[in-house]
Amino acid sequence: MNEKETISINYKDQFNLTKTVIRKSRGLHTNEEENSDQLFMDLQRRGEAASIGTLFSSIEEFGLLSQYSQPFKQATADEIVGFIAAVLKALPRREEELNAFRDNAVYNIYNLVELQALFKYVNWQKLLQNLVGGHLEVGGGLLEAEPLIVVHFPTHLRKLERVVSLFGVRVARLGLLTLFGRDFHSNYMMNQSNRERWRYCVHRLLTLVPNHVSYLYINTIQPSLRSTMYKQVEELSEKVRREVIKLIEKTSWLSNRSIRRMVRKVEQTRIQIRVPENILNKDFLQSQLKHVNISPKNYLENVVALDQRRRKWMYSLINGGVSWDEYCWQLVSNPLRINAFHIHQLNSVVLPFGLLYRSTGNFGSMPPVLAKAPLAFVIAHEILHGIDVTGLHWDEEGKLSDILDSTSFSRLSRRLDCLDNSNSKLLASSKQAYITYDNKKIRLSTKPKQTVAESFSDVEALKVVAQMFGYKQALAGTDKSTKQLLFYNIAQTYCGVLGSLSEVLHLNLSPYPSFSQRIDGMVMYSSEFAEAFKCPLGSRLNPIASCSILGK
Incomplete structure (x- = not known):
């Protein structure tokens, strides 16, 4: 037979069939109200079905089975796709990842013997030697101490071993080649x-x-301009640091020991600015x-x-030891990023050049409340991540060590629960509580545990900035007070509009609340905001029960 034989599948039919099965299995009708979590699960299943469908064309395009006879080719392609589907199901979900990193549950230490027992289909000693160079000897040998490896999700590694056992090494290798080829093509070669x-x-x-x-x-950028920018940001960062320390020292529910540990950590937080x-x-x-x-x-x-x-x-x-500059500027970020980072392992805040250059352009030509406040908020937010629900388990040297005593931590947990519950009520009372999708009314559900670290840093950073720039000074050309301009300016940094599906994806995949929720959530516990805009006590953005954490 001269004509090229191909693997047969109708992707459109498969996608529609998957969609129909999902809807029938749940008994959905056009007038039903649905939860956004349910919709997200549906979208995930549809995406997985579409993704799996493209694998057949990838296998054909890469010619992985070109030497196989047609019956064996079709059977092997089915096995490869089945293997990849099983692998994807064995991997941790995004919500599981976020929660694990928040709770510091990903730092599981294994030696080579334990790792080999955990997943037998890889020669870990040989793999690590090839990756990092040098010599790794199990049980001593050429190294003074046996190497230790951090395994983020050991349970899922065990699941992957069972998947390989089920499908066999031959199919696993072909499946991994297919995944690598597809992802490489998608990342670098797509039109x-x-x-x-x-x-x-x-x-x-x-x-x-x-x-x-x-x-x-x-x-x-001229070196003189870069130097001026660095000095301005360093001065602003130190002012922010001092305000954060004042806020901690005013917190009456913390024990004296916990206050000292938190202050020490903030004092020793490195703020990486210079490239x-x-x-x-x-x-x-x-x-x-x-x-x-x-x-x-x-x-x-x-x-x-x-x-x-x-x-x-x-x-x-890995063989060169820990370098602050290389880790911060080349592994975590790069100078052109416009997003700041807090690195718990180094107790360090990274402020990339791209963020600073964009944020400091008006430092000399506009009032500080307009020019400096947004960047000050970002700096305060990142410093406060060092003492959020995750950062409190890392000490000032970047080691896993609790800096709060048990009593203080219990009190903090109750206040964070208040923050969680309030954020859920905030969404329920907003105009964005529902969306419409596919002729159905979808009720949006929050993920407060997933976003609590960001919400905490937002609420407390706003206090810091309000103290720094909330002075009463009228500005020409506006009838807004300085405090009102401060809040407008911060809000404009984070405002935006999401479509219905984007809103659902954001709620389930992001550690941040969505735009409107994030802005409302940070101002509703600000007494300065309530005063500036004369919000009545008990109103939506000035609730009677305040969930403020630090400073009282």
């Missing part, structure tokens, strides 16, 4: 015709060579690409070469 080419290329380069792109951009010198060193950056061959015509070879270089460099860091 981006709906985006400007320069945006697509810059985005890819920021992934593959972030330091080099950062160098090109940062050097368009490391090696990122601004042209010779150093060129040396990193010395052994990479860039073809003027072959895009795929270029991407593969750059990705291999990036991965080798990343694993080489």
Whole structure:
């Protein structure tokens, strides 16, 4: 038979069939009210069905089974798809991931013997040697101490072992090749015709060579301007730090020991602002690409070469010990990001150049309440993550160690429960409590445990900024008070509009409340906000029962 035989499947029919089965199994009708959690689960199932459907075409496109006879080819393709579906079900869900990281439940230590027993289908000693170099000996040998490995979700690793046992090593290898090929093609090779080419290329380069792109951009800014910006932000950061410490010291329900530990941690929090010198060193950056061959015509070879270089460099860091600059600026973030980070393991806040340059442009030409308050809020928010529900279990040196005594922690937990319950009531009383999707009324449900760390940092950061910039001084050209302008300015930083489906996805996948919920949630416990806008006691944004945490 000369005509090429292919794997047969009708993706549209499969997707529609999956959708029909889901709806019939739940007995949904157009007039029913549905919970957003149920809708999210439906969307997940549909997405998984569509994703699984594309695997058949990926297997065909990559030619993984080109040497197989047609009956064996079809049977193996079915096994590969079944294996991948089972793997995806064995992985932790997003909500499970967020909750585990919040509770610091992901730091499970194994030695090589224990890890080999946990998942037998990988030679861990050989794999780690290939990844990080050097020699790893089980039970001593060439190393003074046996290497320890952090396994985030050991239960799911056991599930993966059962999946491999069920399908066999041959199918598992083919399945992993299919997944790798599909993801690589999706990340680097898909047609981006709906985006400007320069945006697509810059985005890819920021992934593959972030330091080099950062160098090109940062050097368009005069060194004197960069130096001035760094000094302004460092001064602002220290002012914010002092205000956070004052807030902690005013908290009457904390024990004296707990106050001292929290203050010590905030005092020793490193605020990373200045871009490391090696990122601004042209010779150093060129040396990193010395052994990479860039073809003027072959895009795929270029991407593969750059990705291999990036991965080798990343694993080489493990043998080089902990470097603050490399970990903060090259593993966690890069200088062109516009989002700040708190790193518990280093007790460090990272403020990337992209965020600072965008935020400091008006420092010298506008009143501080307009120019500096939004950045001060970001800095306070990140510092406060060091003492949120997750950060309280890390000490000032970045070690897992509780900094609150049991009594203080119990009191904090009750206050956080108040915050959780209030956020749920806030959504229920809002105009955005429902959305309409597929002719059905969908009631939005919150994930307060998932967002509690961000809500805590928002509420307390707003107090800090209100103390720093809430002075009573009229500004020309507006009838708004300075305090009102402060709150308007902060709100504008986080306001936005989400479509119905985006709202559902955000509620289930993000550690942040949605835009309107986040803004309302941070101002409803601010006495300064209630005073500035004359909110009656007992109104929606000035509740009688305040869930304020620090400072009283």
